[in-house]
Structures are given as structure tokens and as C-alpha cells.
Amino acid sequence: MPQTLSFEQAAALPLTAITAWEALFDRLKVPPRSSAPAKSLLIIGGAGGVGSIAIQLAVKVAGLKVIATASRPESAQWVRELGAQHVINHFGDLPAQLKEQGFDSVDYVLILNDTDRHFPAAAAAVAPQGMICTIVENAAPLDVSLLKAKSAGFIWEFMFTRSMFQTADMQEQGKLLDQVAQLIDQKTLVTTVSQVLSPINAANLRQAHATLETGRVIGKIVLKDF
Numbered sequence: 001m002p003q004t005l006s007f008e009q010a011a012a013l014p015l016t017a018i019t020a021w022e023a024l025f026d027r028l029k030v031p032p033r034s035s036a037p038a039k040s041l042l043i044i045g046g047a048g049g050v051g052s053i054a055i056q057l058a059v060k061v062a063g064l065k066v067i068a069t070a071s072r073p074e075s076a077q078w079v080r081e082l083g084a085q086h087v088i089n090h091f092g093d094l095p096a097q098l099k100e101q102g103f104d105s106v107d108y109v110l111i112l113n114d115t116d117r118h119f120p121a122a123a124a125a126v127a128p129q130g131m132i133c134t135i136v137e138n139a140a141p142l143d144v145s146l147l148k149a150k151s152a153g154f155i156w157e158f159m160f161t162r163s164m165f166q167t168a169d170m171q172e173q174g175k176l177l178d179q180v181a182q183l184i185d186q187k188t189l190v191t192t193v194s195q196v197l198s199p200i201n202a203a204n205l206r207q208a209h210a211t212l213e214t215g216r217v218i219g220k221i222v223l224k225d226f
């Protein structure tokens with residue numbers, strides 16, 4: 001646990017930080033920050049729990065140029081404050097908005113919401129030899145042939161894979177959480193908690209779920225104290 005955070009500030013982080021870290025560094029294989037020209041990453045669904053930490057890791061740790069999607073003034077402001085250099089709207093035409101922001105294509109796409117809706121746009125926007133990662137299950141088959149001409153890649157991130165299959169590298173999740181804790185204590189990253197409900201009872205659980213079901217959560221909701 002980061003030494004500089006309260007329990008509720010820290011509780012917001014592990015699941016989403018593991019997901020975002022694995023998506024960026026293990027699945028998309030974003031290289032460590034270097035003096036090479038910054039590569040670009042489109043994060044679809046930037047203001048949610050995973051997006052809020054993914055933006056920070058991508059900008060502040062990996063040195064990527066990040067275009068995050070957000071559809072409302074408050075979510076757009078949130079992703080900008082976390083470091084996204086460009087904001088576009090996930091309910092609009094993503095490739096067209098990317099062009100307006102000066103991007104003919106992006107090196108990486110991270111889909112954090114509605115894979116069925118966003119996969120074709122991600123395939124159109126990804127650069128030749130680029131990579132797309134999603135963390136959200138699709139309902140209908142995805143047409144991966146859209147990626148063939150570009151030799152682009154598609155990969156899943158599921159933060160339970162390592163524990164579910166007891167993979168030999170399971171301890172990597174502990175190591176990455178240690179690194180996240182250090183980055184928090186060094187003030188490189190900030191917690192993503194946006195709302196704390198207390199105590200943990202049926203009424204607050206219901207309220208938290210109802211808020212999540214609106215699909216408009218910014219950051220992470222934490223429940224505290226029995």
C-alpha cells in the first residue's frame with residue numbers, strides 16, 4: 001500500500017492498476033520511456049476506473065501521447081487533469097476526430113468500453129503494425145480480418161488470467177503493485193477515487209451499483225467501514 005494514501009484512496013487502485021499496467025506493458029508491449037519520438041495511444045472510455053489510471057501510466061510512466069475519449073464536460077476535464085493531451089468523444093466518429101486533432105492513425109488503442117461498438121473504429125484508426133487491446137467482452141464476433149492489411153495486432157487483457165491459470169509469473173502482479181505504490185508516493189501518479197460511500201451496507205451497495213449502471217462514473221467509487 002502506498003504510504004501517502006488513506007485506506008480508501010488506496011483501495012481504489014489495485015484492480016484497475018493491475019488491469020491498466022498489464023494492458024499497456026504486458027499486452028500492448030509499450031516500451032519503456034526513451035528518447036525516441038513519443039508513440040500515440042487512444043484510450044476509449046478514458047474517465048472510468050481503468051482509464052483514469054491508464055492515462056496516468058501512459059503519459060507519466062511510458063511517455064506516450066494520449067488521446068482519451070470522454071463525452072461530457074466533467075469527464076473531459078477529468079481526463080485532461082490526469083494528463084491526456086487530447087480529448088475526443090466516444091459517441092462520435094473516432095477516426096474523423098483523430099484527424100481533426102492531427103492524428104492520421106495511432107500506434108496503440110486501448111478499448112475500455114463497448115468493444116462491439118468501438119472495434120471497427122479502432123481497426124480503422126490503428127497504425128500499420130499497431131496494436132489494439134480490449135478489456136471488455138464482445139457480444140458479437142469481431143472481424144479481425146480488418147487488421148490483416150495493416151499487420152496490426154489484437155489482444156485481450158483480463159486481470160484474473162494469472163491467478164485463474166496459476167501462471168508461473170503470477171508474482172508479477174505483486175511487483176507491479178509495488179511499483180505503482182512507489183509512483184504514488186513519489187507523486188508521479190495520483191489515486192483515482194472520486195466518491196466514498198460509508199458505511200458498507202445494503203443501501204450504499206445498491207447506490208454504488210445504481211451509479212455504476214448509469215455508465216457515467218468518473219474515477220472509482222469506494223465503500224468504507226462496516
Ligand SMILES: NC(=O)c1ccc[n+]([C@@H]2O[C@H](COP(=O)([O-])OP(=O)(O)OC[C@H]3O[C@@H](n4cnc5c(N)ncnc54)[C@H](OP(=O)(O)O)[C@@H]3O)[C@@H](O)[C@H]2O)c1
Pocket residue numbers: 015016019044045046047048049050051069070071072075076090112113114117134135136157158159160212215216217218219
Ligand atoms: N478485463 C479486465 O481485467 C477488467 C478489469 C476491470 C474492468 N473491466 C471492465 O472494463 C470496463 C470499464 O470499467 P471501469 O470501471 O474502468 O469504467 P466504467 O465505470 O465502466 O466506465 C465509465 C466511463 O465510461 C465512459 N463511457 C460510457 N459509455 C461509453 C461508450 N459507449 N464508449 C466509451 N466510453 C463510454 C463514460 O464516459 P462519459 O461519461 O464521458 O461518457 C464513463 O466515464 C467494465 O466493463 C469493466 O467490467 C475489465
